[in-house]
Amino acid sequence: MKYSNFVIVVALGLSCTACGQQTVKEKQISTPTSKKQQTMDVSKITDLQVKQAIEALQAGDKSWYSFFTENPVMTDDGNKVDFKSFFANALGKEVFLSIDRVENDGKEIHGNFKAGQWGTFPVFFIFHKNPEGKFDRLDIGQDK
Secondary structure, three states, X not given: OHHHHHHHHHXXXXXXXXXXXXXXXXXXXXXXXXXXXXXXXXXXXXXHHHHHHHHHHHHOOHHHHHHEEEEEEEEEOOEEEEHXXXXXXXXOOEEEEEEEEEEOOOOEEEEEEEEHHHOEEEEEEEEEEOOOOOEEEEEEEEOO
């Protein structure tokens, strides 16, 4: 009788341990992958203001707007668009997945971009800086 009670206690203990292990495993699987997007490497960007602006864009931070003049010119694939309206929809939803190439003294960024409902594709962002150091124009588009 003593031996059968011991076997039951051990069996119950092992089953509780197994349940606890599954819970830990489930938590590990459900780890969000969005952290990769937030920590994307921006070290290739040599212009400090462009780098800070891209970091704000990646974070979905409204400080993005502070890098620009009040009404910057913006083009998307060569078509003029309203900067504020465009980023009211894009900020926090659209991000670079990689920075593949940087040109024009750090003001031209090429990389893979996740554009919300439009999918993922290569893009360019070309920042134009005024004499006061603010961006007064942004040209973006699908890269070839």
